[in-house]
Amino acid sequence: MSDHVESKGLYFAIFLALMVGTAITTAIAFVDLGVLNTPVALAIAVSKAMLVVLFFMHVRHSSTLTKVVVFGGTFWLALLIGVTMIDYISRGWLPQKEQGTQFSSQPPRL
Amino acid sequence: MADTTHTIDAGHGHHGHSLALRHHFASAEQQKEASTLGMWIFLVTEVMFFGGMFLAYVIYRTWYPGAFAAASRHLDITLGGFNTAVLIGSSLTMAMAVRAAQLGARRSLMIFLILTMVLGSVFLGVKGVEWHHKYVEHHIPGPNFHYDGPNAGNVQLFFSLYFGMTGLHAFHMVIGLGLLGTLLYFAWRGRYTAEYNTPVDLAGLYWHFVDIIWIFLFPLLYLIDRHTGGH
Numbered sequence: 001m002s003d004h005v006e007s008k009g010l011y012f013a014i015f016l017a018l019m020v021g022t023a024i025t026t027a028i029a030f031v032d033l034g035v036l037n038t039p040v041a042l043a044i045a046v047s048k049a050m051l052v053v054l055f056f057m058h059v060r061h062s063s064t065l066t067k068v069v070v071f072g073g074t075f076w077l078a079l080l081i082g083v084t085m086i087d088y089i090s091r092g093w094l095p096q097k098e099q100g101t102q103f104s105s106q107p108p109r110l
Numbered sequence: 111m112a113d114t115t116h117t118i119d120a121g122h123g124h125h126g127h128s129l130a131l132r133h134h135f136a137s138a139e140q141q142k143e144a145s146t147l148g149m150w151i152f153l154v155t156e157v158m159f160f161g162g163m164f165l166a167y168v169i170y171r172t173w174y175p176g177a178f179a180a181a182s183r184h185l186d187i188t189l190g191g192f193n194t195a196v197l198i199g200s201s202l203t204m205a206m207a208v209r210a211a212q213l214g215a216r217r218s219l220m221i222f223l224i225l226t227m228v229l230g231s232v233f234l235g236v237k238g239v240e241w242h243h244k245y246v247e248h249h250i251p252g253p254n255f256h257y258d259g260p261n262a263g264n265v266q267l268f269f270s271l272y273f274g275m276t277g278l279h280a281f282h283m284v285i286g287l288g289l290l291g292t293l294l295y296f297a298w299r300g301r302y303t304a305e306y307n308t309p310v311d312l313a314g315l316y317w318h319f320v321d322i323i324w325i326f327l328f329p330l331l332y333l334i335d336r337h338t339g340g341h
Contacts, residue, residue: 003304005212006205015202022194022328026187029333037337041329049322056205058311058319063143066150073154077161079167088169107173 004061012054021048129308153319160323163275170267177264178297179335182336190332193236200229200319208314211307223294230287237280272331282320
């Protein structure tokens with residue numbers, strides 16, 4: 001069997017890194033970074049997720065096919081959110097014809 | 111299990127039947143790879159499942175940033191942070207359980223499975239407490255929703271996403287607890303060895319995935335614009 005048995009020490013190290021990441025993301029939420037707050041929070045979350053995927057889920061020792069599937073799922077999500085937001089964020093960018101606009105540039109009021 | 115030997119296709123020779131190598135696989139490695147791949151395909155469907163709600167969150171937070179920030183401040187960071195630590199800890203114990211299974215260490219495997227289940231249950235207990243807080247504060251969307259402040263409609267939207275996403279996540283945790291309980295039983299029966307521990311491995315993948323979902327839920331729900339003042 002090509003079972004890679006990771007060491008306990010490595011698992012503990014990853015656990016500590018995840019806890020540090022959690023502490024950092026919580027603390028930094030209280031610091032005004034302007035527009036960078038959200039990207040920083042997401043970057044920390046993505047890093048934590050990568051640690052879990054590569055080490056706890058053993059993807060770093062997995063077959064190339066498995067890695068392709070993992071990447072594919074992530075890429076799909078990036079497309080879902082990215083392309084949808086391209087639509088929403090660009091609304092109202094183009095001048096509308098006078099005869100009524102098909103798509104409102106304003107968000108729906110609830 | 112009785113050992114039946116078949117002459118299968120040319121090149122296979124005889125196989126005993128074991129859990130690690132069923133007769134329709136060419137090798138134990140291929141069987142393990144197929145199982146792992148199958149689990150990952152399932153997890154990709156889970157990405158699609160949760161992804162829809164994450165997308166809704168992104169859209170509505172983009173539209174209503176003020177209301178989402180105000181609503182986020184009504185969530186308890188201490189409980190949320192504690193739960194994040196608990197869940198990450200449960201991923202550690204789960205990884206240790208898989209490792210124990212790989213080493214054929216039955217007792218360690220059972221202990222780590224139990225620890226993982228305990229931590230998972232703690233997480234669910236804390237979530238119950240948090241949801242109860244929301245109930246008492248009338249922040250559960252529906253006829254009893256009440257919010258003193260601007261943009262109450264959009265705040266209710268945040269809480270709809272909050273309950274939808276943490277609820278779906280908690281549902282996955284409950285399923286995970288069921289899986290782990292089942293594993294615990296079969297581990298106790300001696301089913302998992304260094305040669306065959308695939309179910310433990312796959313349950314680990316599931317559990318870690320649910321942890322990853324929470325790794326994103328925590329900052330997105332609890333930490334929106336916390337630097338801009340209090341309640």
